[in-house]
Amino acid sequence: MGAMPILRELPSADAAAPSFDMPRAGWLELFATLADGDSAALEKLYDAAAQRLYALALWLTGSPEDAADVVAETMVRVAQQRSQLRGVRDPRAWLLTVSRRLSLDVVRRRSRRPSEPLEAAEFVTAPHHDADRALDAQRVSTLLAALPVHHREVVFLHHFADCSFAEIGQVVGVPTFTAASRYRLAIRRLRRLLESPS
Amino acid sequence: MTSPERLLESFGVPRPPDSLRARSLAAAAATMAGSASRPGLWVRMWQTRAARLAWAAAVAGLVLAHVVLSVPARSTTAHGGSALLLAGAGPDPELAATVTLPRLRSNRLPQLDVSLKTVSAAPAGGITPRSDDHDA
Numbered sequence: 001m002g003a004m005p006i007l008r009e010l011p012s013a014d015a016a017a018p019s020f021d022m023p024r025a026g027w028l029e030l031f032a033t034l035a036d037g038d039s040a041a042l043e044k045l046y047d048a049a050a051q052r053l054y055a056l057a058l059w060l061t062g063s064p065e066d067a068a069d070v071v072a073e074t075m076v077r078v079a080q081q082r083s084q085l086r087g088v089r090d091p092r093a094w095l096l097t098v099s100r101r102l103s104l105d106v107v108r109r110r111s112r113r114p115s116e117p118l119e120a121a122e123f124v125t126a127p128h129h130d131a132d133r134a135l136d137a138q139r140v141s142t143l144l145a146a147l148p149v150h151h152r153e154v155v156f157l158h159h160f161a162d163c164s165f166a167e168i169g170q171v172v173g174v175p176t177f178t179a180a181s182r183y184r185l186a187i188r189r190l191r192r193l194l195e196s197p198s
Numbered sequence: 199m200t201s202p203e204r205l206l207e208s209f210g211v212p213r214p215p216d217s218l219r220a221r222s223l224a225a226a227a228a229t230m231a232g233s234a235s236r237p238g239l240w241v242r243m244w245q246t247r248a249a250r251l252a253w254a255a256a257v258a259g260l261v262l263a264h265v266v267l268s269v270p271a272r273s274t275t276a277h278g279g280s281a282l283l284l285a286g287a288g289p290d291p292e293l294a295a296t297v298t299l300p301r302l303r304s305n306r307l308p309q310l311d312v313s314l315k316t317v318s319a320a321p322a323g324g325i326t327p328r329s330d331d332h333d334a
Contacts, residue, residue, distance in 0.1 A: 037230060039226075039227045039230055039231070042223055042226045042227060042230070043223060046219060046222055046223060050214050050218070050219070050222070051211065051213055051214060052211070054212070054213070054214035054218070055211035055212060058211075058212060064212075064215070067214070068214060068215060068218045068221075071214060071218060071222055072218065072221055072222040072225055075222040075223070075225060075226035076222075076225050076226050076229050078226060079225075079226040079227070079229035079230040079233065080229055080233065082230060082233065083233075122212055123211070123212075124206070124209035124210065124211060124212075125209060125210050125211065125212050126209060126210075127209075127210055133208075133209075136209075137209050140205065140206070140209065155206070156211075159203070159206045159207065160206075160211050187201075187202050187203060190202040191201070191202050194202060194205075
């Protein structure tokens with residue numbers, strides 16, 4: 001069984017945005033500022049979270065337009081519920097949960113009308129505009145599109161949102177063990193897809 | 199073989215379009231401004247004189263209704279009869295006998311006490327007539 005070109009050793013790159021990975025105390029402070037009605041804090045929130053929220057929505061909906069709508073709606077939800085933000089214990093998980101629910105709503109609504117194929121979605125990107133890596137990213141995106149959505153979301157949350165399995169369980173609404181099991185199955189399935197000649 | 203995990207770590211995720219920032223922030227800021235200028239229900243009620251008067255009138259009406267409705271109920275309990283009789287045109291003996299439970303009669307003896315007395319006074323193996331039979 002021949003390995004695909006994407007199986008070669010690849011340099012690690014494109015580290016996660018540090019702002020999204022700031023400690024919980026930073027998130028709590030940001031949410032407290034938002035709860036006070038400081039609209040300038042919205043910009044900080046967007047800069048910290050927009051890329052991950054957009055990517056999560058893209059992984060779930062497969063549509064850049066829908067993903068952009070989800071991010072905008074998530075920001076609106078933050079503004080709407082600002083009086084309750086002070087009581088949020090894990091702001092990062094809260095944002096991911098809101099974004100995930102909005103994305104699933106979009107998917108449910110779209111299931112009643114024709115949509116563009118999921119294989120066309122760009123789930124991962126290559127860093128540094130490398131042409132070879134861009135081709136690899138396209139292939140990996142195609143393989144990720146073959147995963148069921150509940151597998152794809154745990155892969156995203158674990159790899160690109162740096163969530164522990166406990167946090168994934170909190171976001172997805174399943175026990176920690178189930179989140180870990182879904183991740184294991186998703187990786188096994190992805191490995192099988194990578195090894196398949198087609 | 200490179201594991202899928204190492205492979206995923208080597209890629210990034212797409213960035214949102216640049217136009218999304220202004221659009222999202224404008225929508226969120228408008229929502230925040232709207233929610234800030236619109237106080238909550240209780241605050242609005244407290245600040246509006248008409249709403250305060252309406253609230254006070256509603257509370258007064260509820261208290262008055264409670265008092266008015268509880269007075270006949272109390273008098274019925276004191277009388278020992280049924281509210282159905284009071285609501286009717288006049289005291290009908292047959293209706294009074296029907297709606298008044300025997301155990302609620304003031305001169306009714308406790309059933310257990312009567313039974314014990316009867317059993318202790320009855321001859322062995324005999325059938326003891328119930329006190330209701332005597333009443334009838």
